[in-house]
Structures are given as structure tokens and as C-alpha cells.
Amino acid sequence: MLFTFLRFISIFSILLLLINPKFEKVKYYTEKPNLVVAVDNSSSIVHLNQKEKVLQLIESIKSNPGLSNKFNIDFFTFGKNIQASDSFSFNEKQTNIDKAFNELSQIYKGTNAPLLLISDGNQTYGNDYSFSVDKVNQPIFPVILGDTITYTDLKLQQLNVNRYAFLKNKFPVEVIVTYNGNVPVNSRFVVTSGVSTVFSENVSFSKTDNSKILNFTLPANRVGVQAYKAQILPIDNEKNTINNYKNFAVEVIDQKTNVAIISDFSHPDLGTFKKSIESNEQRSVSILKPSEYLSQMNDFQLVMLYQPNNTFKPVYDFLNQENTNRFMVLGAKTDYNFLNRVNSAFKHDVTNQTEDYQASLNANYSTFIVDNLDFESFPPLKSSFGNATFSIPFEPILNKRLGSIETPEPLLITFETNSRREAVLFGEDLWKWRAQSYLNQKTFNNFDDFIGKLVQYLASNQRKNRLNVEYESFYQGNTNVVIKAQFFNKNYEFDTKESLNISVKENTTQITSTLPFILKGNNYQVDLSHLPAGDYSFTVKATNENITKSGTFQILEYNIEEQFLNANVEKLQQVAINTNGNSYFINNYDRVFTELIEDERFATIQKSSKNVVPLIDWKYLLALIILCLAVEWFLRKYNGLI
Template sequence: MQTETLIYIVLAGIVALIIAGFQYYKKKKGMSKLNMLFSFLRFISVFSILLLLINPRFDQISLSVEKPNLVIAVDNSSSISYLKQNKQAIDFIEVLKINENLSSKFNLEFYRFGESIKTLDSLTFSEKQTNIYNAFSQLNQIYKQTISPTLLITDGNQTYGNDYQFSSSSYNQPIYPVILGDTITYSDLKIEQLNVNKYAYLKNKFPVEAILVYNGSENLSTNFIVTKENSVVYSQNLNFSQTNNSKVINFSLPANIVGVGNFKANLVPFENEKNIVNNTKNFAVEVINQKTKIAVVSDFPHPDLGALKKSIEGNEQRSVSFLNSKEIINQINDFQLVILYQPNDSFNVISEYLDSQNKNKLVIIGAKTDLDFINQNNPFYDIEITNQLEDYQAVLNVNYSPFLIDDINFESFPPLKSVYGSVIFSVPFQTILNKTKNGISINEPLLATMDVNNRREAVLFGENIWKWRSQSYLNSKSFNQFDDFIGKLIQYLASNQQKSRLNIEYESFYNGSSNVIIKAEFFDKNYVFDTREKLFITVIDKISKEQKTLPLILRNNNYQIDLSSLPASEYAFTIKATNENLSKSGNFQILEYNVEQQFLSADVTKLNQLATNSGGSTYLIENTENLVNTLLNDNRYQPIQKSSKNTIPLIDWKYLLAIMAISLGLEWFLRKYNGLI
């Protein structure tokens, strides 16, 4: 409390005393016991009123004790049950939950992880992927500012993600791995990896690379065999030893039939081999009979050109060639689609030819584009010429109907440099991306498509799309989302198929360890995305003839369903709209492969390294008796006493009002009782 406030309080007491004395002493010329009581009550009332006017503030200090957290993260992947450690893991969790000493010292926080990390409600040990690094990344967001030693209950086998043994560099908490699984190293043959393209071209050969690994000390001989429909298409004899323990085999297989070809690679196991699941891998290749060739025409280099090539050729069915405005003229008929990058007067011949032949094209407009040339040679739209440039960001138009588009967080992408001015279209068009400025849409297209007289054209009103590809990688740690977006645009432009009110998106084959997602989108008769429709999918197993009908769920701007629970087999499916006579069909295959079954034992080396780097220690699940004592006796994990100061004004103290009311009421009652009123 400030000195000035104390002086005011003292003065208030003096003033209250003077008023009370003047009322009952000076007027009565004496001080009886009754007058002394009246003076005291009047003093209390006046002093309370003056205190409320001064309203002093008091600091209230409260103390609290904050316990450290004990984070328990349990591996919920199927490798735990495959190694027969699920019961031991569940029993150990129960032991931790009922330990009163741990509960009194720590806040116990339980999680389970596989492909992602979640709060522990139950353990199924059925997840198909393990990403331990991602688990630490997510926990770091939660416990970055606290003391939180972590128990990692796992076999240490990770199927994808960054190497977790160095996670301690970002996750600054002691880690105590509790090892599930056998720590003995067994002799084992396995197919470490198969590298093969998704697509091949009819009458060609496609390359296959197999990486084979042997863990053991004995010399042995075996065969590597590749079969298709029970016919051997490739075989090779191999010899392994302790020093010669890996082989890389490169070979080619013929692509003779259009469609999906299914192959099985098998490394013949040796006698008494404990794990033969990892000796076999299935793979599939889709054979197609043509390749889409795309020409990117530009008279100057730009980073956008390389980004377009990378994105387009992410699909092996497509190839990109760079040509200038003169070279393209004699080769135009070799390409199914032409991309004109920032055209100018030198593009006059190629532009006239594309128009005369009614060819599809993509036009990209930027700072070096000749807008006069665009307006004179393009019949579909006219650009206002202001000789000014502006930076615009993008927002997705969810009602775009010609093909299915996922929102890849366009709003987070850097702005494109675009011409400042409005665009007037003379033909029907649909906007994929709208321009935004400072997060506000200005109702001008940034990317639009037109479909006129069996001719498709798209125009992008901005350059520096290479920055979008880079930002997409920063957002998702992969170029796939952006490349898929560009791929869908190219596929639309390279085809002249009529647009449909029901569009579906799926893969021809799925690995058994990946999610089987099928997407669809439905439009009303005006080609506006319709969220009221109900879509159902009927899936038929071609081998067992089992049939299922399931609803698709509306998510963002499409309908989708996850069929990951289906067993490995070949399937046919049909998606139907409930209220319209519309349907689409397709076929896909789920390849039999469970990466979690490829492990024979726990990865003790990495878990030991993780514990050492973080300042923790490792324990076997059979020998965890000392773990609790270690945690309880470690001086790093002590409760922290925290104090908090809260400043409270006197006017909030309700008892002062009660004192005023009681003193005034009691004074009035006594005066009335004694006939003084």
C-alpha cells in the first residue's frame, strides 16, 4: 500500500472521530456511557464511508505447489502384439496407475501412439504404422515449459518418420524407455526394400530394384523369386555370409498387358527361420498405353518453369519439354497440352495455331507479359491495362465443379505477383482460386478455367508459383499436395471429356499399410457443390464375393470414406447418389503387406542411445522394479512452490458494507429505544 493512501486513511479516521465527537459530546456537554456507544457507532459508519471513497488496495499473496509431470507414452502399434508383449504392456500401465507414491509426487499423463499420438483411453495394439519421432514432436508442444520426465513403453521399431534416437535435441526431457520385446538378435533374411515405378508403358520394360539383407553369422544360399499369377517371371540364386550380408538386385520386367499387374517377390527362407513374413513383398505396376507430353513455352528462364516441371512429372504418365516460342512451332503436334509462360509478341504464330486448331492451353501471366498481345489474341477475356503490379494471395473456391480439388491451405501460401486491374470474361468461366488482399477477397480470379466448344483453357494471373511449391513442403513436409493440385489441373486441360456432376478420386492399388481413402464430389444441375446429397458406396470383394454398402462422409469440400479396414484383396466399387440417378464405378486392389510384422525383436540400440542422450535410462519390461524408485529419488523432479499476487480493492470487500449497515441500524435502533428520535 502506498504512503499517500495510508495518510488518507489516518485523515479519514481523524475526520470520522471529529464528526462523531461533535455529534455526541459537544452538543450534550458530557459523555455518558450511552453517548460513548453512539459516538463509537457513528465513528464506525463515517470511517467506513470515507474508506470506501478512498478505496485502498491490498495485495493478497497465495502459495501453490506444482508437481512435475510424468508422461507415459505407450506404443499402440501391431508390432507389440506380434511380438506378444501386449499383456505385459497393459499390466505395467496398471501398476503405474495404482502406485500412490508416483501419484503423490507426479501428475501422471498417459498417451498412446502409432501413426499419431493421442490421449490414452484404451490399448488395441492394432495401428499399422509407428512414428516415434512425431510422438516426441507433439509432446514437446505440450510440455515444453514444464518438468516432465517421460516413460516410453515401446519396442523401438519405427516404420516411418525422422530418426527418433536424436529427439532429445528438441525434446528437453529425460526419457526412460521401457523395452517391449525380445532383445536377442536372430538370424534372418528379409527384403529390406523394393523400388519400382507405379506406372509402366505398354510394350516396354520397367525396372525393379530389390534390396536384400541377411542378419546372421552362418553362410547360406537361397533364391530370390518374382512371380505373377503363379508364374515365375524372374529368379536368381544368392549367397550370404556374415561379411557379405546385403545384396542390391536390379532387373527389368516386361509390360505386356494394359492394366494393373500384381507381382510377388519372395526370398526363400532358410530352415528354422523365425520370421518369414519379411521374406515376401507384394508390388503392383499399372501398365498404360500412352504418355501425356506437355510443352512449356517461354522466352526467358524463371524458377516457375522448374517448379512446373517437377510438379507435372511427379506423375510418371506425363513428361515436360521446355521450348521457346520459335522451337515449338515445328513440334506442336507432338504435345497434348501447351503451357504459355508470360507470352508476348513473339508468341503470335503459336497462339494463332492453337486457336485455329482448337487446342487446349494454360496461360500464365506475370510481370513480363505483354497485356496488349493477350487482349488482341485471346477471345475469352480482356485484362485492364494499368501498368501496375500487385501482390495477391489465394483462397479456394469450394464451388468449383469441373474436377475435385483439396484445400491445401492456399491461404498460407506467399502472394503471387500479378497485374493490377480487373478481368472481363466474354465466355462462361469457373474460378479455382480467388485473389485476396490482406485476407479479404476482392472477387477477382487468380486461377480460372474455361470450357468452350470442346476447348479447355486455364489462366493463372500471377507469377512466382515456385514459392507455393516451397511453402507446401514447409506445411506438410512433402511436395505431394501441391504436385497433386497441379497434376489435376494438367489432367483436366489435357483431356476433352465432358464434366460430370459426380466425380470420384481413388488409387488403382493401395499398400496394406496405407490408408485406403476414396473421395467423391457431387454437384447440382447448376454445377454448384451440393452438401445435401447422400452418397453411398457399394464395395464387392472380387475373390470372396462379399459385398458392403457404406455411406460417404462430407468433409470440407468433398465426400470421402476410409476403407482401410478391408483385408488385402481385389475390389470393385460403385458410388451412387441417393436422390439422383447418378453413379460412378471403379476398381482397386489392396496389397497384402504389414510393415509392423517385419520386426523380430526390439531395437535396443536406438532406445539405449535415446536414453543416454536425454539423461534417462532404459529398462526391460521384465525388470522395472527399480524404475519407480529411480523416479521418486531423482532430485531433478521436485515440486515447485509458486506464489501469485492478487491486488484487491477495498470496495470489493463485502463485509465493510455489512459493518456500515449494522452500525447505522444499531445506532438508529438504540436512539429510537431510548426516545432520542
């Protein structure tokens, strides 16, 4: 009977394991909607005296049992960027509501998540947020910080001036002054440099004539950074005088880089190079045919040769004779037979075929600092098929990439030979890169800076230094103050093991602070954005070697967040209407709690998940089979039955 029982259990378990019966397990659960609370963390909240009210509102949201029962509440703060947080400092220097909308729309895509926007609606950075509410695809409930009272106010709305001027010249300045009020007023606009007044003009305003555009020129008499203060003198009882003035600075230089772009046919790349190079006012570009260049060849510090052919023969003869720096751009119309004859640095295969190559950044490039513009996302350039064989050392900035395959072939290189500097771009259609850079960054500045650094390197004949420091002569008070540096060993290879420190001194108070650089990619960086406005001198020092570099810069006093007197009520109300939400003022925010709780659009949803699971876990069943067979064998063996 015992053996029969054990055998029955074994066979039954094996059959049960083979059949493997299953059943469905249904699990029910509820999912509450999300309530996204986005809080304006900019300094304008403090300027409008709304800080305490905002903190009180946040505490009310956290302690409201009705909201907690109905919603999963997520807190975000935003200024120039947005981050998940429920702590607030109200010290952000910029406000970008558009970016907050875009990122929240990605986070809560496909969910039921109304947005409670706590802000004054005054945006200082980014695209107009009233045009991006469609991306949110959620009802928006703005809580408006500030009042709607209209104050009599004079404001220096905008000041336009070039960053650079040339010695002994006059540079133009354009100023837009606005008036908000009902009665006629008279004032005076003045520009001062130190204690001296360099320009002044009387201005009058009325309710209908409420803006003036002033155009004038100022002399550039001294080399260096010249700081100015433009101010519209306040009228009686004017509440906000912070927006009456702006500080600006102009760097006066005594030279200008002239660049010649030589080509015998038209191409969109020519205009792209011209726009990018001339984005720096220190540089000017002339687009010439080879014959035109020969008549004014001594006027240029750098020559760009765009897809050279036989007509460039006199140009190359002159450049080789004068040992002039040059930048060659090669493409489908380049005559490589001619180029191989006149160029001694490299020879290129002649195939009369083209290939499209994308770019891959060489992170070890060390000649100058190159920021990654997300080159992998750029469209491919058209390049001639074949390899280039070099007879001298070179350093690639970009390498060719075919799809996801990186090749060892260079796309953009620099090298030095016979005491001159050269760069070669093995591809055309660079205009597509500038357009893609704008799509990625919403500005041309990053791409133009990349071309500008390349031109600056090629236009200079200075010997390479082991310590290079990159900084601006002046910074606006609302921008990031970042100084970059590169350090090279004795073989002029980028040294990632060196420790760099910067000593910064405020020239008025003589307060000195020392900060370390942080290695980021192929350069060292230090962030000095915490420094107040003022004149500074600095010294960068390599810890292990006695190598230093000094300089000066100015941080101009300007807080764009303090330029507003009122909340932007109309735009916030329009955002609420366009998204089927509602707007509220901070003084009666209790209404928003009631409406959110009672709004049937934000109901808790019951969901279910169905899982098909086996009746018995196969691991336990297999263990039972092994146990029964083992016991039966042991007993039969013990009793001598086998």
C-alpha cells in the same frame, strides 16, 4: 442519539469506500512434476509378443503409490499419430516416434515433465527420432520392448518400382535383399504373377557379403492393374518369413499425356511445373521456346504458355485454329497488350506495375476436387497490378488476398469456351509454393497432386459428369484407403444435400458391405481402411437420383510393423544418453520406478500466488450506506422533522 448513530455510520462508510483500504493475500500451494507415459500402440508390439508385458507395466505404473505421490501421471498412445489415452489396442499400422516427441515437447514446454517411453524403438514413418530429442528438452527413460538376440534372417529390404507402365513396354524393378547371419547361405529370388513365375535369380550371402541389389525388367502386356509378389525364399530354421516377400502392383496404361511448357526465358517456375507434372509417370513435359514448339506441335495434349509475348503469335494462331486446351501463367514479364489482342476470354489492365498477392482457396470450387494445402501460409506470388475483365463465365480456384484482406479478384481460374478447357494463373514464383508445401507437409506429394489434378482436367476433353469418383487403382496395406466423390445438380453446381452410398464387394469371398459418404468441404469421402487385403469392386450411388459410378481397386497385403524381429536397442539407448535419462528392458522395469522416485531433478515445487484484495467488499458497504440513509430519512419524515 439514533440519528447521530445513523449519520455516523453513513459518513464513516462513505469515507471508508473512498479510502478503500487493501491488504495482500498470499496463497501457498505445491506443484508436482508431470510424468509423461508414451506407449507404442503399433501392431509390432503384438508381433514381438510384448502385449501382456506392456499391459502389466501400465498397471504397475497406475498402482505404484510412490509414483502417484511424486508425479502427475499422464498417459499417451502413439502410432502414426499421438493422442491422450490410457487404453491400448496395439493395432496401429505405422509408428512415428518423431511426431510423438514433437507434439509432447509443445504440450509440456516450460514444465518439468520426464518422458517414460514404452516402445520397441522401430519407427516406420516420419523423420529419424534420434535427431529430434533436443526438441523434447526433457529426460527420456525408454523401456525397451523385445530382446537383443540376433536371428539368422533373410529380408526383402526395399522394392522400388514405378506405379505406371505403358502397354508393350518393359518396366524396371529394383530390389534390395539383406542377410543377417554368420554362415554362408544360398537362396533364390522369385517374382510371381498369379501362379506364373515371371522372374527368378539365385543369390548367395555371407557375413561380409550381406546385401544384394537386383535390377531387372518385367513386360507390360495387358492394360489394367497387374499384381506381383516378390519373394526371397526362406532358408532352414528362419524365424521370421513375413519380411521375405512384398506384394506390389503396376497399372499398365496405353497412353501418355505429353505437356509442352513454352517460354522464351528461363525461370525457376519452369522446373517446378516439370517436376510436379512428371511426378505422375503417365505424364512427360518438354520445355520449349515458341519457335521449337512449332516444329513438333502435334505431339502434345496440353500446352502451357508461360508469360506470353509477341514471339508467341504463331503459337496462338495454331492453338486457336486447332481449338487446343491451354494453361496460361501470367506475371511481370507478360506482354498484356499482345495478350489482349490474341485472347478473347478476358482483357487485363496494362499498368506496368506489380503487386504481391497471397492465395485464398475458393471452398465452393466444384469442377474437380481441390484439397486445401494451407494456401494462406504460402508466400505471395508476383502479379501484375490491375484487374481482368472477363467476357465469359469462369470459376476461380484461388482468389487474391492482400494481407488479411480477401479481394474478389481471381488468382487461379478455369473455364470452358468453344469446347476447350483453359486455366489462367495470374502470378509467377510458384516455385516458392512447392518449397513451402514441403516445409508444411514434409513431402512434395500434396502440391504435386494439386498441379496433377489441374493438368488432368486440362488434358481431357471428356464431358463433365454429374457424379465424379476419385480413387487409386491400388493401395498398400499400411496406407489409408479413402475414396472421394463429387455430385452435381442438373446445373452442374456442387450439391451438398445429396446422400451418396458406396457398395463394396470383395471379389473372392463375394462379401458385400454398404457405407455412406461423409461431406467434407467440397467433396464427399468414405474411409475403407478397415478392409483386409484383396481385390474389390465398388459402386457409388446417389440416393435421390438414379446415377451410379463403378470401379475396382486392390489392397495389397503388407504390414510394415511385422518386418522387425528385434527391438532397436541401440537407438533407444542413445536417446536416453542424449537426454540425460536412462534405458531399461521390460523384464526389469522395476528399476525405473525407483530411479524416478529418487531422482532429485523431479522434486515437488512450492509456489505462491499473491492477491491484493479490498478490506471490505464495496457492494456490501454501498448497501449499508443506502440502508442507513434510508432509515434516517424515514424516521425524520415519520417524526415530522423534515
